[in-house]
Amino acid sequence: MMSEILTQAEIDALLSADYKAEDSGQTKLTDWEKDAIGEIGNISFGSAATSLSALLNQRVEITTPYVELTSKNKISEDHPAPCLQVEVSYTEGIDGANVLIIQQHDAKIIANLMMGGDGKPEGDELTEIDISAVSEAMNQMMGGSATALSTIFGKMVNISPPITQTIDLSESTINGVLSSEELVVKVAFRMVIGNLIDSVIMQLLPLDFFRELVSMLTGNIEEVSHVKQTTPTPTNTKERHTEPQAVFSETQSSPNVANTVDYQMAQFSELDTTQNQTHNHNIGLIMDVPLEITVELGRTKKKIKDILSFGTGSIIELDKMAGETFDILANGKVIAKGEVVVINENFGVRITNILTPMERVQKLQ
Structure with a gap:
């Protein structure tokens, strides 16, 4: 009878909501689930970082995530500063x-x-324009993430435009899709943007959605494994060789599978030296194809605010020096250099240099 008496620690654990949640087996994350969602986050946010980097013209790094099961109240306690949801x-x-x-x-x-801007704003308060700009950045970022998820799960994944709002976690809790959730899965990433941001971005998932993602990943892995195991071995061969068992670990556990691989040597046809002559004759078939010839005076890059300030009489400085030769392009590809001349009342271009194939490749780079 004495062995059936509960200790005070056991009584406290039974009265604890956290104990009930873990003991149910439905809200406790296994190591496999953490690794699975961490791998999904690692791949998808890697693509998201690439999209954000191109958008901000800054180096963006997002590190391997940390995954845990937590509550919204705990998140509010740990991150009381105003945030963007x-x-x-x-x-x-x-x-x-x-x-x-x-x-x-x-x-x-x-x-x-x-x-x-230069990434050094005055103050931290977000205006409506700021929120709209961040929403577009998050839209592009999560669009890159959706593309990566399409690859992971082998089907098209699309997102809706994000819903963005400011929230003070010290005064209220996270709402929206997580309004009815008590426990959420937190996937925390360290985000570094140039030398401007070194912070943490959190992804919060409803528990049911988290389970669905893990289930989809598990099903995808099992499907790929099944395809590998059922791939037939080629039979039309000229030579048969016995391979060491260590090369095929998948067959080691099955004694009924022969440790042999059938293959045949690759056959290559002899080079025909007359083919180049044939191609030279065939080039006459495309002699009448029209090409668009363009002369490019120069280029430059301007910020949106500078372009909006343009008006009649504005002067745009190009990347060409006075007296420098101009690029001559055929269908958008640089093929030669030249200088501008005037013929009667029309402009013309005198070719001064034809680019070699190597120079054209360097020009593209």
Whole structure:
């Protein structure tokens, strides 16, 4: 009878909501589930970082995520500073939604970069224009993530435009798609943008959506494994060789599978030296194809705010020096250099240099 008496620690554990959640087996994350969602996040946010880098013209790094099961109240306690909440829903391929939490200061820097700034805004308060700019950045970022998910799951994945709002976690809790959730899966990434941001971005997933993603990944792995195991061995061969068992670990556990591989030597036809002559004759078939010839005076890059300030009489400085030769392009490809001349009342171009194939390749690079 004495062995059936509960200790005070056991009584406290039974009364704890956390104990009930873990003991149910339905809300405790296994190591496999953490690794699975971490790998999904690692690949998808790697693509998201590439998209964000191109958009901000800054080096963007997102590190391997940290995954844990937590509560919304715990997140509010750990991150009381004002944040930007970005809710992204999936419209095709995946049924669910997730929430991104970005610190307000980081969002202000991203918005500043989006609008052509130097990433050093004055103050942290977000205006409607700032929120709109960050929403577009998150849209492009999660679009890159959706493309990566399409590759992972082998089907098209699309998202809806994000719903963005500011939230003070010290005064309220996370809402939106997580309004009815008590426990959420937090996937935390370290995000580095140039030398401007070194912070943490959080992805919050409803528990059911998290389970669905893990299930989809597991099913995809099993399907690929099944295809590998059922791939037939070629039979039409000229030579048969016995390979060591260590080369094919998948067959080691099955004693009924022969450790042999059938293959045949690749056959290559002899080179025909008359083919080049034939091609030279065939070039006459395309002699009448028209090409668009363009002379490029020069190029330059301007920020949106500079372009909006253009008016009649504005002068745009190009990357060409006075007296320098101009590029001559055929269908958008540089083929020669030349100088501008005047013929009667029309402009013309005198070719001064025909680019070699190597020079054309260097010009493209």
